[in-house]
Amino acid sequence: MILVIAEHDNKHLKPATLNVITAASKFNEDISLLVAGSNCEKVAVQCAQIEGVAKVILADAPCYEHQLPENLSALIVGLANSYHYILAPATTFGKNFLPRAAALLNMAPITDVLEIIAKDIFVRPIYAGNALATIQLTAAIKLLTIRPTAFAAAHTLQASAPIEKCALVENTELSTFIKEELTQSVRPELSAAKIVVSGGRGMQSAENFKHLEELADCLGAAVGASRAAVDAGFVPNDYQVGQTGKIVAPQLYIAIGISGAIQHLAGMKDSKTIVAINKDPDAPIFQIADYGLVGDLFEIIPALITALTKLKQ
Amino acid sequence: MKILVTAKRVIDYNVKIRVKADQSGVETANVKMAINPFDEIAIEEAVRLKEKGIATEVIVVSMGTDAVQETLRTALALGADRAIQVQTEQELQPLAVAKLLSALVAQEMPRLVIMGKQAIDDDCNQTGQMLAGLLQWPQGTFASQLVIEGERLQVTREIDGGLATIALKLPAVITTDLRLNQPRYASLPNIMKAKQKPLAIITPAQLGVDIAPAWATLKVTSPLTRKIGVKLNSAEELVAKLNDLGVLP
Numbered sequence A: 001m002i003l004v005i006a007e008h009d010n011k012h013l014k015p016a017t018l019n020v021i022t023a024a025s026k027f028n029e030d031i032s033l034l035v036a037g038s039n040c041e042k043v044a045v046q047c048a049q050i051e052g053v054a055k056v057i058l059a060d061a062p063c064y065e066h067q068l069p070e071n072l073s074a075l076i077v078g079l080a081n082s083y084h085y086i087l088a089p090a091t092t093f094g095k096n097f098l099p100r101a102a103a104l105l106n107m108a109p110i111t112d113v114l115e116i117i118a119k120d121i122f123v124r125p126i127y128a129g130n131a132l133a134t135i136q137l138t139a140a141i142k143l144l145t146i147r148p149t150a151f152a153a154a155h156t157l158q159a160s161a162p163i164e165k166c167a168l169v170e171n172t173e174l175s176t177f178i179k180e181e182l183t184q185s186v187r188p189e190l191s192a193a194k195i196v197v198s199g200g201r202g203m204q205s206a207e208n209f210k211h212l213e214e215l216a217d218c219l220g221a222a223v224g225a226s227r228a229a230v231d232a233g234f235v236p237n238d239y240q241v242g243q244t245g246k247i248v249a250p251q252l253y254i255a256i257g258i259s260g261a262i263q264h265l266a267g268m269k270d271s272k273t274i275v276a277i278n279k280d281p282d283a284p285i286f287q288i289a290d291y292g293l294v295g296d297l298f299e300i301i302p303a304l305i306t307a308l309t310k311l312k313q
Numbered sequence B: 001m002k003i004l005v006t007a008k009r010v011i012d013y014n015v016k017i018r019v020k021a022d023q024s025g026v027e028t029a030n031v032k033m034a035i036n037p038f039d040e041i042a043i044e045e046a047v048r049l050k051e052k053g054i055a056t057e058v059i060v061v062s063m064g065t066d067a068v069q070e071t072l073r074t075a076l077a078l079g080a081d082r083a084i085q086v087q088t089e090q091e092l093q094p095l096a097v098a099k100l101l102s103a104l105v106a107q108e109m110p111r112l113v114i115m116g117k118q119a120i121d122d123d124c125n126q127t128g129q130m131l132a133g134l135l136q137w138p139q140g141t142f143a144s145q146l147v148i149e150g151e152r153l154q155v156t157r158e159i160d161g162g163l164a165t166i167a168l169k170l171p172a173v174i175t176t177d178l179r180l181n182q183p184r185y186a187s188l189p190n191i192m193k194a195k196q197k198p199l200a201i202i203t204p205a206q207l208g209v210d211i212a213p214a215w216a217t218l219k220v221t222s223p224l225t226r227k228i229g230v231k232l233n234s235a236e237e238l239v240a241k242l243n244d245l246g247v248l249p
């Protein structure tokens, strides 16, 4: 029996959960999907339609509204005994509560699973993905966070799995939610986009990022950034791609004014096609790029927009 | 208020690591080591809280072989008041580290523990959350801002969608993100002074903690490398190539 924890905002299921279901299906055991939130029945209905889900568990209570890790991990501990595996996406959501739940159960969790080799053998990245560790875990309950880009998304079906209500209310009152400032964007979500256009320190200013955004819009792409661009305040923190930011693996990744530090490469080197635009012909980013353009990004971006517009006509 | 901070000794983030030919791990001999960058941020935050008069003492902990004493001296030079080495030659996994820290917290009784969100060698991003769980304390992970008002701690967190702000009751565990602060450099006089600061050594057995690993590393391999790409001459050429590949919308 496997318990997967759904990531959602009480209205919509986050797509990363679908990738976790695919990972869970490798174990050939029944999958239950836990939806913990407040007034989140809509999410449970979406979850019931995912292929491979045998049952949805709905824990609907005000104390789960913001999925505070103290309450969520207490809830998971209450449910844990029936399961061999507890899985969550390796996102800031999953990484926040899953290790806590594991410690409460006296189990060692595994972060960022890339591959499931056997029921107790997993592959995960270490050193910013510059090495891969194959590990064998002995824990009786295996708590894993799954890297979404390493598994395909599960399909949704017409049929629907039963939704079971869970009456456990674990309100630890250890923390309270104050506010959330979410980046509003009409563009696709960074970690799920087919095309990502990222800018680095070479963009020079927040103002200049508008040119890059224009290019992204020509391509229907999401916008990402290097740490240097975020630290300099050109773009918000949630744009950061890399070892300690978001992991992306789109069909096409275009790195503009990014040197290609290992910490950045860790977040995008599994992209299908990589394009680098940099004025320095020796920038390390060119070592992993399929296509490179050496030159001034302030000339190349407008030229790309022109060429793309011409193509569309 | 006492603050406990942690400092892991890791391969310097600038080093390009090499996987050993026998797949037993990563080459660490003759490699530049450093304090985990997120832990540097943790130490800086604790020291600033002391400078503001909020913290009374900053205790830094590192676990591992005697080599970690160098890491501890660096932390002392950055402003920590005293250091504790948890001495072991054995491999330490995050659950064991969390248990050792939990035992140290019981001894030292800090009101706040500040740790890095992630060690850049194992990339686990677990230990702080696990310590908070073991202690039944609230947690503020991936922090980019801390505001302490009496017994209440307000934490701004970097999350996938942007920023989230929460309030925690002290005592609490915090893990740092990159933008919490810009760590200082240790000055020469402070490096000298750090040599005189107290450094205590304690073993896992003395703390009564079983540190047996929960997983075995079967092998460590290099990821697949990408094939060398081509440099193109113009934006038009690039767009044509991408169009041929079928990746354009």
Ligand SMILES: Cc1cc2nc3c(=O)[nH]c(=O)nc-3n(C[C@H](O)[C@H](O)[C@H](O)COP(=O)(O)OP(=O)(O)OC[C@H]3O[C@@H](n4cnc5c(N)ncnc54)[C@H](O)[C@@H]3O)c2cc1C
Residues within 6 Å of the ligand: A199, A200, A201, A202, A203, A225, A226, A227, A228, A229, A240, A241, A242, A243, A244, A245, A246, A256, A257, A258, A259, A260, A261, A262, A263, A264, A267, A277, A278, A279, A280, A283, A295, A296, A297, A298, B013, B037, B038, B120
């Ligand atoms: C603990 C830790 C974690 C980190 N995590 C991350 C992470 O998750 N993600 C991440 O990205 N980084 C991360 N970093 C930072 C990383 O080491 C690099 O510092 C960072 O990626 C550099 O960003 P950059 O390439 O934009 O800047 P730079 O390295 O300064 O590169 C700028 C590039 O722009 C080019 N350029 C400048 N002007 C132009 C122009 N007009 N036209 C064309 N090209 C131009 C330059 O040639 C240069 O190559 C981390 C570092 C640490 C220590």
Ligand SMILES: Nc1ncnc2c1ncn2[C@@H]1O[C@H](COP(=O)(O)O)[C@@H](O)[C@H]1O
Residues within 6 Å of the ligand: B006, B007, B008, B009, B036, B038, B039, B061, B062, B063, B064, B092, B094, B097, B115, B116, B117, B118, B119, B120, B122, B123, B124, B125, B126, B127, B128
């Ligand atoms: N051996 C250690 N000594 C001191 N602190 C550690 C050690 N291992 C982990 N930590 C702390 O735990 C944090 C998270 O580590 P991890 O969960 O392994 O990514 C690090 O940033 C350190 O603050």
